[in-house]
Amino acid sequence: MAHLSPLPADTTDELADDFAVFIDILGFVPNSLLTMQRRPEMVKGFAALTRGVMAPDSTVDLGFKRLLAHFASRAAGCQYCEAHSLIAAGLHGVSDEKVAAVWEYQTHPAYTEAERVALDFALAAGSVPNQVDDALMARMKAHWDEGQIVEILGAVSLYGFLNRWNDSLATELESTPAELGRRVLSKGGWTGGKHVSSD
Secondary structure, X not given: OOOOOOOOHHHOHHHHHHHHHHHHHHOOOOHHHHHHOOOHHHHHHHHHHHHHHOXXXXXXXXXXXXXXXXXXXXXXXXXXHHHXXXXXXXXXXXXXXXXXXXXXXXXXXXXXHHHHHHHXXXXXXXXXXXXXXXXXXXXXXXXXXXXXXXXHXXXXXXXXXXXXXXXXXXXXXXXXXXHHHHHOHHHHOOOXXXXXXXX
16 A cells, blocks of 8 residues: 555646656656655656656667666566556557567567667666676677667666655556556566555
8 A cells, every 4th residue: 555645636737747748658647746746846857857868859769768667677676667667668669579578588589689788787777786887888888879878877767766766655556557567577476566455
């Protein structure tokens, strides 16, 4: 059960444009932001950072950035964000085949070597303690330029905030990502944890 309940989306009129960012990403306003709106400036700041990380002129594919967020969330153990980021990946052009094979990214032919390295990086960067080392960075630089590495780490870091937010508050998982979790992620041990009711 969530430690703080989400407030209705129309509670804070000034956040309509900021909430629209997340409707575009997920198709709904997530409970994490509905809870956060108790401090509207935090929502505005997070929406601004999200716009920057997920900018339309990114050179790293926006759908792939959501996969990076998924792997960072997996490393952090946030099952709420694992499901959310995978929903967002599908909505932003990642194929159903890639989504279904997310647990087999190292060997599945849908994933390129550059993607595999970046997903390894997301796992390492999302871990505590951090596991990015010289060898992994050398592999990254063989496939991605410096600007792209900044974009990739931006996606990981954006979700680092959300991982801590949602796990600390046991944010309740909405029905659409919960269903995706059960259908796809449960094959790799995902249960939804504290983010789904036991009813």
